[in-house]
Amino acid sequence: MTTGTPLSGTLLGGSLLGLAQAGLALALAPGVVGLIRWLKARLQNRLGAPWWQPYLDLRKLFSKEVIVSPNASWLFRAAPFVIFASTAAIAFLVPMLAVPSPLDTVGDLIVVVYLLLLGTFFLALAGLDPGSAFGGMGASREMTVAALAEPTIALAVFALALSAGSTNLGQIAARTMADPAAALGPGHVLAFGALFIVALAETGRLPVDNPSTHLELTMIHEAMVLEYSGRYLALIEWAAALKLLLFFALLGNLFVPWGLATRVTPAALALAVAVLSAKLVVLAAAVALFETRIAKLRLFRVPELLSVSFVLALLAITSSFLWR
Amino acid sequence: MDGTFAKLAVIGSSAVLILGLVLLWRRRSNAHIAAFSAQSVALAATIALVGHFTGDGQLYTVAAILLLLKGVAIPVLLRRMERQFGAQRELEPYVNTATSLLLGGLLVLLAYVVTRPLVTLSQLPTRAGMPLAMGLIFVSLFVIISRKKALTQVIGFLVLENGIALLAVLGTYGIPLILELGVFLDALMGFLVMQIFVYQIHETFESIDVDQLKGLRK
Numbered sequence: 001m002t003t004g005t006p007l008s009g010t011l012l013g014g015s016l017l018g019l020a021q022a023g024l025a026l027a028l029a030p031g032v033v034g035l036i037r038w039l040k041a042r043l044q045n046r047l048g049a050p051w052w053q054p055y056l057d058l059r060k061l062f063s064k065e066v067i068v069s070p071n072a073s074w075l076f077r078a079a080p081f082v083i084f085a086s087t088a089a090i091a092f093l094v095p096m097l098a099v100p101s102p103l104d105t106v107g108d109l110i111v112v113v114y115l116l117l118l119g120t121f122f123l124a125l126a127g128l129d130p131g132s133a134f135g136g137m138g139a140s141r142e143m144t145v146a147a148l149a150e151p152t153i154a155l156a157v158f159a160l161a162l163s164a165g166s167t168n169l170g171q172i173a174a175r176t177m178a179d180p181a182a183a184l185g186p187g188h189v190l191a192f193g194a195l196f197i198v199a200l201a202e203t204g205r206l207p208v209d210n211p212s213t214h215l216e217l218t219m220i221h222e223a224m225v226l227e228y229s230g231r232y233l234a235l236i237e238w239a240a241a242l243k244l245l246l247f248f249a250l251l252g253n254l255f256v257p258w259g260l261a262t263r264v265t266p267a268a269l270a271l272a273v274a275v276l277s278a279k280l281v282v283l284a285a286a287v288a289l290f291e292t293r294i295a296k297l298r299l300f301r302v303p304e305l306l307s308v309s310f311v312l313a314l315l316a317i318t319s320s321f322l323w324r
Numbered sequence: 325m326d327g328t329f330a331k332l333a334v335i336g337s338s339a340v341l342i343l344g345l346v347l348l349w350r351r352r353s354n355a356h357i358a359a360f361s362a363q364s365v366a367l368a369a370t371i372a373l374v375g376h377f378t379g380d381g382q383l384y385t386v387a388a389i390l391l392l393l394k395g396v397a398i399p400v401l402l403r404r405m406e407r408q409f410g411a412q413r414e415l416e417p418y419v420n421t422a423t424s425l426l427l428g429g430l431l432v433l434l435a436y437v438v439t440r441p442l443v444t445l446s447q448l449p450t451r452a453g454m455p456l457a458m459g460l461i462f463v464s465l466f467v468i469i470s471r472k473k474a475l476t477q478v479i480g481f482l483v484l485e486n487g488i489a490l491l492a493v494l495g496t497y498g499i500p501l502i503l504e505l506g507v508f509l510d511a512l513m514g515f516l517v518m519q520i521f522v523y524q525i526h527e528t529f530e531s532i533d534v535d536q537l538k539g540l541r542k
Contacts, residue, residue: 181327184335185335186335189335301421303422304349304425307421307422307426308349310429311345311428311429312342314433315338315342315429318436319338319456
């Protein structure tokens, strides 16, 4: 494709780039959440906390004491680490800075979907473990949403995989870069719509879950983490922010892959970081605007929204199948 | 050139189909009317697009009439009807929303299977959009049989008309203008007759839920 140092030429170089990518994702994640909150506040004519507030919150939480219910088992203590580790593992696999992504051989789209589900599963278990009523309610709701949302993620990305001929995320992005006209095809547009709706559902944003309230009748994510405190809560919140960033990276880099570095030079990587940040800001602004415009759906109407996104993904698959 | 045309035609037909699927998703009549209006605009744009790439001037006329009739005039009439009946929602359709959406997806798949011989036979660059048009026809028929409110059924019929027009323009680059004019007149007359029916149903039952037509009225 291009001259210059081929990517992931050496395993060491690839691993270093992978580490840098995951580190960048971890560092940016709270900022993205803070940015969405600040934008929402401005849109609602409030002053709002600055965008770096989540960093301060995380620092505060890490230095606080942990209180654990006497009813909780080892699972309650282990879950935050599993959730954080599984989400951080995805950060290595999603193409964020360069294609073919450095650790492409380690895992593809199917691994990413399973890692996402693993975190969700442990979060639900941790919600059930201390035996509080809210935790159980949240866990049951989260599982309802996840059962509908996870197949749609796989289906939407499969639509892209079909047209790229590979389930490898880096390959998919590289293929779209090589054939810009495909990015405007109906398969891509429909899959983007499907994945956007699912991203909102999976990361607990409006209209599925309200991230800014603790209203008992509506919460999903907050209900499950209600019993957590101190550094455990910090890990879970950080993982949730990271999950949002990873969905943004998937949306930004699989569908609009331009700006990804195709070879390792300082200039290309610097450009990739800048473009990634720009994409994150645009998506954050889109989510903030969207959340200000709409109200939360009643819980029983959430499956309807998710079946809309499932149908979009199904149509995306059909049209990319026909396109070949 | 042909590649761009094919792609734009598929994007246009996808937009028309997606706006048709909104009928299965939303419950309020004004959302249905807005979707129908937007769909007619998208259809007119697709027809104008085909006219542009094939150099057929008549298609522009068809697109303009369609835009005025289905994009503006009929939605205005529909809104007036909706206002008179009050904001009645499609509360309990025969098939619930989530299932309808999944069935809608399956109907589009069925349309792909059904139109496969047609698509392989056709040489036109627009052929990839034909399954989508057929899918829209199936979906709108499904709307007509699965919804209880007379107004929703009328909109379903109008969307069916749009589906047939889309299939015609994609499959044969449009039928002659004089026939098209006849079709428009038919659609308008059909709509006006149905409007009278809906008013009569409302007069008799004080509701436009066609489920009530099943029982005898004392």
